[in-house]
Amino acid sequence: MLGCTVPTIGGLPEGFSWARKWGCECIQIYVTLSRRWDVSELSAEEVLQFKSAWRKSPVKKVVAHVPYLVNLASPDKNLWKKSKDRLRTELSRARQFGVNFLVLHPGSYGNSNREDGMKRIIEALSDISGEIDDQKTRILLETMAGQGTTIGSTFEEIARILEGVGNPGFFGICFDTAHVFAAGYDIRGYENYETVLKEFDAVLGLKRIKTIHVNDSRTNFGSHSDRHACIGEGNLGLEIFHAILKDSRFLNIPKILEIPERDKRSEDNLQLLRKLHVIPGRLPQSNKLQKQLIRKKTHVKQNTFSFR
Numbered sequence: 285m286l287g288c289t290v291p292t293i294g295g296l297p298e299g300f301s302w303a304r305k306w307g308c309e310c311i312q313i314y315v316t317l318s319r320r321w322d323v324s325e326l327s328a329e330e331v332l333q334f335k336s337a338w339r340k341s342p343v344k345k346v347v348a349h350v351p352y353l354v355n356l357a358s359p360d361k362n363l364w365k366k367s368k369d370r371l372r373t374e375l376s377r378a379r380q381f382g383v384n385f386l387v388l389h390p391g392s393y394g395n396s397n398r399e400d401g402m403k404r405i406i407e408a409l410s411d412i413s414g415e416i417d418d419q420k421t422r423i424l425l426e427t428m429a430g431q432g433t434t435i436g437s438t439f440e441e442i443a444r445i446l447e448g449v450g451n452p453g454f455f456g457i458c459f460d461t462a463h464v465f466a467a468g469y470d471i472r473g474y475e476n477y478e479t480v481l482k483e484f485d486a487v488l489g490l491k492r493i494k495t496i497h498v499n500d501s502r503t504n505f506g507s508h509s510d511r512h513a514c515i516g517e518g519n520l521g522l523e524i525f526h527a528i529l530k531d532s533r534f535l536n537i538p539k540i541l542e543i544p545e546r547d548k549r550s551e552d553n554l555q556l557l558r559k560l561h562v563i564p565g566r567l568p569q570s571n572k573l574q575k576q577l578i579r580k581k582t583h584v585k586q587n588t589f590s591f592r
């Protein structure tokens with residue numbers, strides 16, 4: 285299941301028009317204005333319009349992203365409380381819209397320390413998950429690059445948060461390829477991909493992955509710097525994306541592109557990923573051939589792989 289972050293200028297239902305235009309089977313959106321703390325009331329009419337646009341679209345799953353303002357690890361008591369309240373609002377909206385997953389960056393501990401930051405994340409998530417007893421919308425913790433004082437760049441750290449919050453049915457994980465690579469897990473190439481997934485499986489369990497952010501990385505391996513790139517234009521190579529798209533374990537998992545220049549580049553990046561999806565076996569190792577593939581000079585039919 286493949287899609288991308290879609291623009292919602294003109295209202296959330298607009299996201300589904302972009303999905304149709306770009307051929308997305310899943311989309312990612314913000315369900316509130318992402319740069320503002322104040323959130324307007326949600327009307328029953330808005331919910332109906334959203335659901336009706338979704339029904340008429342090719343989209344099977346909707347992923348919402350929690351705004352970056354939210355920081356559940358913040359040592360600032362006021363900001364921590366505001367963040368928790370906002371997450372509650374995000375979750376409430378996501379549930380009303382019938383959104384499947386709500387992706388959350390665990391948080392940054394700022395001028396405090398990692399341990400205290402972890403405790404604050406666990407406390408906030410435990411409180412919020414304790415208020416809801418169904419699994420209509422799951423909160424997904426995203427794997428992070430580890431920039432600055434960010435928490436969640438190792439699989440162990442995410443495992444500790446999940447153990448701390450309990451309520452396992454309510455939480456899952458969003459695996460971001462660019463972040464994992466920048467965090468120091470080398471996922472370049474088919475063998476490395478398997479090795480990293482094995483490690484993930486041992487620490488967290490692959491079943492916990494509910495969404496994958498398919499992004500290339502502009503920054504280097506282990507840089508802890510979070511800068512996404514278009515597919516094939518960063519340091520990851522095409523093999524990892526080919527492997528993910530072909531991986532039967534992730535067949536029904538939303539795979540979402542989050543690239544720079546989203547409005548201009550989503551369409552061609554999705555086309556490239558769809559091309560990769562139908563290539564059997566392994567990609568040719570030749571850089572030249574891979575570059576041709578990226579430059580759209582290839583024509584790929586089901587079960588054939590011919591360069592023109």
Ligand SMILES: [Zn+2]
Pocket residue numbers: 426460497542
């Ligand atoms: Zn991401």
